[in-house]
Amino acid sequence: MLQARVLKRVASASLLALCAALACGCSILDIKSLGDPSEMFPDSKKPLQKPILSSLSSIDASIDDPDQEFYNATDVKPIDSLVIPQDYKIGKGDLLNISVNDLMGLGVETTKQTRVTESGNISMNLLGQIHAEGLTEDELQKAIADGYKNGQIIPNAQVTVTVVEARARTFSALGAVNSPGEFAILKSDFRLLDALVLMRDVAPTTDVIYVVRQLKEDPNPAAAVPNAPTSGTPAKPGSSPVIDPLAPRGDAGPAINRPVFLQAAGGPLAPMTPPAAGTPGFEFAAPTGPIETRTIRVPLDALKNGELKYNIVIRPHDLIIAPNPVLGDYYMGLHVARGGVYTIPPKKITLKQAIIAAGGLDGDAIPERTELIRRIGPTREAFVRIDLNAIFSGTQPDIFLKGNDEVLVGTNILAPLLADLRNGFRITYGFGFLYDRNYAPTEP
Numbered sequence: 001m002l003q004a005r006v007l008k009r010v011a012s013a014s015l016l017a018l019c020a021a022l023a024c025g026c027s028i029l030d031i032k033s034l035g036d037p038s039e040m041f042p043d044s045k046k047p048l049q050k051p052i053l054s055s056l057s058s059i060d061a062s063i064d065d066p067d068q069e070f071y072n073a074t075d076v077k078p079i080d081s082l083v084i085p086q087d088y089k090i091g092k093g094d095l096l097n098i099s100v101n102d103l104m105g106l107g108v109e110t111t112k113q114t115r116v117t118e119s120g121n122i123s124m125n126l127l128g129q130i131h132a133e134g135l136t137e138d139e140l141q142k143a144i145a146d147g148y149k150n151g152q153i154i155p156n157a158q159v160t161v162t163v164v165e166a167r168a169r170t171f172s173a174l175g176a177v178n179s180p181g182e183f184a185i186l187k188s189d190f191r192l193l194d195a196l197v198l199m200r201d202v203a204p205t206t207d208v209i210y211v212v213r214q215l216k217e218d219p220n221p222a223a224a225v226p227n228a229p230t231s232g233t234p235a236k237p238g239s240s241p242v243i244d245p246l247a248p249r250g251d252a253g254p255a256i257n258r259p260v261f262l263q264a265a266g267g268p269l270a271p272m273t274p275p276a277a278g279t280p281g282f283e284f285a286a287p288t289g290p291i292e293t294r295t296i297r298v299p300l301d302a303l304k305n306g307e308l309k310y311n312i313v314i315r316p317h318d319l320i321i322a323p324n325p326v327l328g329d330y331y332m333g334l335h336v337a338r339g340g341v342y343t344i345p346p347k348k349i350t351l352k353q354a355i356i357a358a359g360g361l362d363g364d365a366i367p368e369r370t371e372l373i374r375r376i377g378p379t380r381e382a383f384v385r386i387d388l389n390a391i392f393s394g395t396q397p398d399i400f401l402k403g404n405d406e407v408l409v410g411t412n413i414l415a416p417l418l419a420d421l422r423n424g425f426r427i428t429y430g431f432g433f434l435y436d437r438n439y440a441p442t443e444p
Contacts, residue, residue, distance in 0.1 A: 040393070074297065089168070091116065095114075098113075191313055203325070208297060209320060335410065364419055368387050368390075372405065
């Protein structure tokens with residue numbers, strides 16, 4: 001009789017709960033399992049968009065766990081797609097082919113291959129050192145011809161300069177690249193997709209690539225305007241002209257970034273004194289410091305899918321990096337269905353995916369009591385409380401796991417009691433109920 005009364009009460013309660021749900025206009029499929037806190041799934045009726053975090057510092061700013069994968073990278077800017085056609089300027093290490101007519105005899109062509117030195121000079125027969133860095137082929141041809149003319153060696157020298165190996169117009173690639181190395185930039189409008197062709201593409205696991213660029217290589221839009229004004233303060237009236245002691249004889253050459261000297265009448269060369277503060281148009285040549293760079297983040301999937309705004313121009317000395325896949329293991333423990341050691345896949349893994357891979361949570365789990373333990377140094381680790389229920393429901397962002405991460409799902413004192421209560425009465429097919437004998441009265 002007792003068993004019949006219990007079954008009748010359970011059946012009545014279940015029927016009342018079903019009627020209440022239907023009366024509220026809710027589907028029984030939209031209601032999470034009553035009394036089972038380990039059940040997690042999104043309950044939003046509208047699509048959600050949430051970022052996926054890469055570091056614990058995004059959750060708690062007091063934790064020193066920055067995103068080590070180019071955390072200072074910036075998105076593509078409009079200036080990164082700006083193309084300014086211009087002749088190639090010779091740089092250090094370039095290999096030049098120079099031919100001069102009538103140097104060794106009338107009608108005789110003298111050919112020489114030479115490499116630009118680290119000081120930016122080349123050595124020419126009967127002339128000595130000629131500064132070549134920063135000049136175009138035509139400008140260097142004129143500088144050599146003027147040198148022979150001013151030295152009264154060849155009145156009208158016919159000079160031809162050809163850049164055989166342009167070392168100053170190259171880019172490098174490393175990381176998850178099928179063909180890493182240094183490559184030549186073949187034209188002014190040389191873009192990232194062209195570079196991927198030379199590199200023979202990147203690994204399939206790569207979804208973002210980074211371009212490390214020297215700030216001095218960013219184009220100046222004013223350079224596209226003909227006869228654009230250049231910086232610099234002209235010499236005062238009555239003073240001697242500005243003399244560049246490193247320029248070839250008879251040709252001061254174009255403006256080059258070198259110390260400027262003034263020569264007083266009958267006196268030695270002396271450094272030019274910088275003007276008073278506030279004088280516009282002059283920048284004092286400070287000692288050379290570290291090369292300033294910036295890192296450009298390019299989403300590879302968007303680029304290959306046709307978003308050409310990411311097809312940026314590759315500039316000299318650019319470094320293209322395709323990050324290698326994150327390797328390592330993570331650990332799942334306590335109240336998960338299948339605890340143990342798991343390997344991080346090539347395409348990364350999020351906390352939500354790790355829970356699914358572990359078979360979900362067991363009946364005693366409390367999703368709000370999840371602990372993520374991460375190493376943030378050789379001898380340190382950080383502990384962060386994670387709300388799995390909020391992540392699965394879409395109210396909080398997910399987070400990528402890293403090597404040696406430990407995910408521990410906890411419980412509380414009520415969870416085992418709720419699990420025993422749920423297991424005490426089991427609904428069978430045909431709307432019947434099974435009564436667990438553990439809850440039956442004790443017989444004398």
